[in-house]
Amino acid sequence: MTGRCAKSLAEGGHAWDKLKEECGVFGIYGAGLDVARLTYYGLYALQHRGQESAGIAVADGRRIQLQKGMGLASEAIDLEGLSSLQGHIAIGHVRYSTTGSSHLVNAQPLVFRCSRGMIGLAHNGNLTNVNTLRSQLFSNGSVFQSSTDSEVIVNLIARYSQGSLIDSIMKTMIDIKGAYSLVIITEKSLIGVRDPHGFRPLCLGRRGDAYVLASESCALDTVGAELVRDVEPGEIIIIDENGLTSRKAFQSGNRAHCIFEYVYIARPDSRIDGFNVNKVRREMGRQLAREYRVDADIVIPVPDSGKTAAWGFALESGIPYEEGLMKNRYIGRTFIQPSQNNRDLGVKLKLNPVRDVLAGKRVVVVDDSIVRGTTSGKIVKLIRDSGAKEVHFLLSSPPIKKSCFYGIDTSNEEELIAAKKNVEEIRQYIGADGLHYLSLEGLLGVFGENQAVFCTACFNGDYPVDISDTNGSGKYVLE
Structure with a gap:
């Protein structure tokens, strides 16, 4: 990532001296529903978490289609054009860049092909060992198109594609350190992932027979879903034609929910981790x-x-x-x-x-x-x-x-x-x-x-996950 503070000062950081929000993720699995439009509304509810770019990916069982752009959800996504995104599974993302500069190539969801087919990913968080992982992947022949740490996650999932997708995700979770809440889409499934410490929020909701994943419960309210529970730290939620299943990639260790979600980041009408x-x-x-x-x-x-x-x-x-x-x-x-x-x-x-x-x-x-x-x-x-x-x-x-x-x-x-x-x-x-x-x-x-x-x-310097790979900034630049 390039220096975000320089940009925030140039665009009004001195005039409005606030911490910058992170990102918001949303996902829905619902046969017979207009999942693209519901995701659009969900992103509206999460707009406070990021205003630089927005995107929606939709799967219909055979392929994944993507629409994304720069700006607010209303600017980045063509509401009329959503009618062309037909399917029963969707994920969405609103972005503020904590890693990776503010350009369309870094907008999410990221959609890619690997040996098992098409996969889309949207990420809220920041990896603390991204520099080491990126160097390792480069040395093994990986190619990067963006400057986001999210693409490191994508490359790792593809690298471990010999087994099942869930096995690939679990192996990726062993490699990556730091904060991440992910929503992942395949042609036939929706997957939610939360890091072992639970830094960033992720919740599960239900609307009739449909399931919804979101960064905050306010997005569930917007699309008419009821909060079921928070996704547990270290948990993988899989939603497909067989319903919902859960895998615990890590046993709950030392939880480290971001306290600033409650101070400033989250919407007041949200319920996060029981509060x-x-x-x-x-x-x-x-x-x-x-x-x-x-x-x-x-x-x-x-x-x-x-x-x-x-x-x-x-x-x-x-x-x-x-x-x-x-x-x-x-x-x-x-x-x-x-x-x-x-x-x-x-x-x-x-x-x-x-x-x-x-x-x-x-x-x-x-x-x-x-x-x-x-x-x-x-x-x-x-x-x-x-x-x-x-x-x-x-x-x-x-x-x-x-x-x-x-x-x-x-x-x-x-x-x-x-x-x-x-x-x-x-x-x-x-x-x-x-x-x-x-x-x-x-x-x-x-x-x-x-x-x-x-x-x-941020108050006392007691970092729950090692930050020695961050060079003191938590950011990296794709050279």
Whole structure:
């Protein structure tokens, strides 16, 4: 992968300082259903997980057809053209590139031919040993057309094609390290795979006789399916004409579900690994209020990422909740970065303060996280310029001090403000009267007895899977 942070800065990273989403995957097996259109709707529900490209692959028992393109699902996929994708099995993908640059050749699903026929694959996650695997495959004569780590998975599956497909997948799972949730399509089957630690989410749903796989349960709701359960870490789900079967490639070891799914990435209406995201975020806000006692007049969120936590803070503290910042929902992912002479315009295009709400008030502002600190400072200034007497900035997560190597683009460590400054220095940098991050103990406490099942590496550097092959970036470039 080429340097993602350079691109995100050029396209508005300073103007909207957030972690980048990862990817979303969707799959459906349903005889008699318009599976291509249902997949299209499923991708709409997962659009928050990636906006760079989208694609759908459909199988009819004899072949796999593919449609994909750059941009949002509505831009990348021709809705009218979906009528030509006939079949009873489909997979779909929305992408934000954590490994591999943003070009059509890297859009997924990837569809390929091997000795057993056509296979399609869509991947959410990031492999940590991709450099070593790619070098080994190159030396054995493998050919790469893209710069994604997903194509490494494809090559390994093809390399082990002497046995059954499930045996090939299991052997591939032994080789690859890191985070991966996969949906795989053949001419006659749909397969779901989740890595042994369960970094990235994957759930199973049912709609009548049809089965659905998706990154989040909100996509099941969209297509009228009911959540059956989460795919277990290390599990392979096989859906074909014989129904559903499960194989455990690995026994459940040390689980490491991404805690940032709950902080920011996932949709609030999703249920992931037994937890309702909305309820978790509300409890994060309540815990913030327990940890940071402040005399204030109103609590406002940074929309939309801080809304639920702000509501929880207001409930626990008794301070009234208000909407003090309005978000312009028509500023898309490609809006032009303002010139150096008008640096604040980027934030003003996205957020507009409600002066009548803010003027003369002591304001608590709740957001999910601070990455570089650039946007947070501009938001504090917006609120002050609207007449606020005090501005207290609260975060529903601990300071992000380390890069993620498991599928979320957290920038290089040297760009993370909390890796270089302490809390007081950050407070001064963003210009707030008070600054408080939710403690790691407080965040984990929200999950009760399940505190040990989460990856918290971005906060404390405790990486569950070795990252020595990543060269400190988790990325590689196809040369």
